[in-house]
Amino acid sequence: MEERREIKAISDKKLREIIWEKITVSKDVEEQVLTMPWHFGKESDEKSEPLKITVKHVKLPRKSVGPERQRSLGSVVDTQQYESFEISDGGRAFIELERKVGDITPYLPRIKRILYKTGMNELRGGRIITKTYDLYSPWITLHHLDGFVTAITIIANLDILPPFTNSKWSSEARDIEEKQLLEGNL
Amino acid sequence: MNSEIESVLHEIYDVRSGFIIPGTFWDGDGCKILFEQEEDKNIRLSSCENFEAFTEQVFIDNFEDYTEYVSKINKRFGTAWDSKRRQIYIRFRRNDMSIAEAVTRLHGAMMLIAALDWYLYA
Numbered sequence: 485m486e487e488r489r490e491i492k493a494i495s496d497k498k499l500r501e502i503i504w505e506k507i508t509v510s511k512d513v514e515e516q517v518l519t520m521p522w523h524f525g526k527e528s529d530e531k532s533e534p535l536k537i538t539v540k541h542v543k544l545p546r547k548s549v550g551p552e553r554q555r556s557l558g559s560v561v562d563t564q565q566y567e568s569f570e571i572s573d574g575g576r577a578f579i580e581l582e583r584k585v586g587d588i589t590p591y592l593p594r595i596k597r598i599l600y601k602t603g604m605n606e607l608r609g610g611r612i613i614t615k616t617y618d619l620y621s622p623w624i625t626l627h628h629l630d631g632f633v634t635a636i637t638i639i640a641n642l643d644i645l646p647p648f649t650n651s652k653w654s655s656e657a658r659d660i661e662e663k664q665l666l667e668g669n670l
Numbered sequence: 671m672n673s674e675i676e677s678v679l680h681e682i683y684d685v686r687s688g689f690i691i692p693g694t695f696w697d698g699d700g701c702k703i704l705f706e707q708e709e710d711k712n713i714r715l716s717s718c719e720n721f722e723a724f725t726e727q728v729f730i731d732n733f734e735d736y737t738e739y740v741s742k743i744n745k746r747f748g749t750a751w752d753s754k755r756r757q758i759y760i761r762f763r764r765n766d767m768s769i770a771e772a773v774t775r776l777h778g779a780m781m782l783i784a785a786l787d788w789y790l791y792a
Contacts, residue, residue, distance in 0.1 A: 523775045528748030532771045598785075637781045644742035645785065 515540045522633075524580040524640055535636070537629075540570040542615075568615050571629065573636050575610045580640040591642050598642075602635040612636055703776060705769075708761075713769070715776050716752070716759035724784065725756060736786050747779040758783065 515538060522535035582588050588595075599605040605614045614632040638645070702718035725733055740751055740758075749760045760776045 523747060523771065523778050525746065528746060528775070532774055634781050634785075637778050638785050641743075641746065641778075641782055644739065644746060645782065646739060 513541065522637075524576075526584050535576060535633075536574060537632075538572045538574055540572070542568050542570045571614050571616065571632055572608075573612045573632075577612055577636040577639040578610045581642055584641075584643045591639075594642060594647065595639055598635055598638050602631040602638075605631060605635045612639070703773060712761050712763055713772070714759055714761045715769075715772055716755075716757045717776070717780060718757075721758070721780060722756040736783075739786060740783060743779050743782045747775040747782075749776055749779040 518537050518539055519534045523532040524535075525532065578588060581591065585591065595607070599607060599612070605612055607613070612632070612635055614629075614635075702720055704716050704718050706714045706716070708714055737751075744750055744758075747760070748762075749758050751758055758776065758779055760772050760779075762772050
């Protein structure tokens with residue numbers, strides 16, 4: 485049985501700080517910049533710096549959503565356009581990786597695979613982008629950004645992770661990459 | 671904790687048990703982080719049983735093969751690995767680091783350790 489020490493009550497202010505506030509996003513505003521604390525440092529004694537993410541309110545045509553996604557969206561498919569938030573890191577993950585390794589070119593294949601693994605993320609002009617289709621509420625939490633922040637964190641720290649070696653994964657990733665390349669996403 | 675705080679936290683925290691669940695889902699479960707106040711006034715944030723189960727499931731007997739990378743991750747994020755409890759944790763004083771920063775660091779380290787799994791079973 486694990487020894488349990490006192491779990492300290494945390495103040496309201498701190499609790500709000502921990503959860504990066506409830507990030508409010510208005511669909512009436514075309515573009516907003518949100519800030520959340522993040523640690524990009526090369527060493528642990530480097531102070532953590534905020535991550536700024538840009539959230540754009542976009543409407544996507546119905547045809548851009550695949551059949552599987554349409555099923556999960558339920559009644560939303562009845563509309564002609566989908567309300568969506570397009571979230572971007574502004575190129576921060578690349579900047580941080582570049583700061584650590586210099587030339588990021590050798591890391592690009594791994595970056596592409598990470599984007600695939602974290603789902604729904606894409607690369608556009610060095611920026612990591614994700615689209616969120618199913619936000620009925622006017623605010624975003626880390627839940628909604630899960631794959632996005634995972635991708636950013638891993639890419640920004642690729643210099644301390646081993647290269648991919650699994651052949652099955654390599655083959656699967658290659659197929660995806662080729663498809664995305666054809667679509668001009670990479 | 672009052673009801674207002676609970677309503678703010680309902681998406682991320684399991685306030686009933688004193689855990690924070692900041693994202694990175696494994697099998698639909700967030701990565702739980704336990705807050706503990708130690709006797710020497712340090713705060714210890716640590717991964718919980720779901721992360722332990724995750725590492726056991728993913729790495730089975732070869733987690734030690736990845737200790738080199740876990741060490742690098744710990745060095746970067748200021749975290750540490752408790753091999754006895756199979757926990758990753760961060761210990762800090764409130765004067766030196768905010769809880770938000772500590773959670774950020776621990777969460778980041780957990781994400782990278784989780785990513786090591788991709789090298790085996792992706």
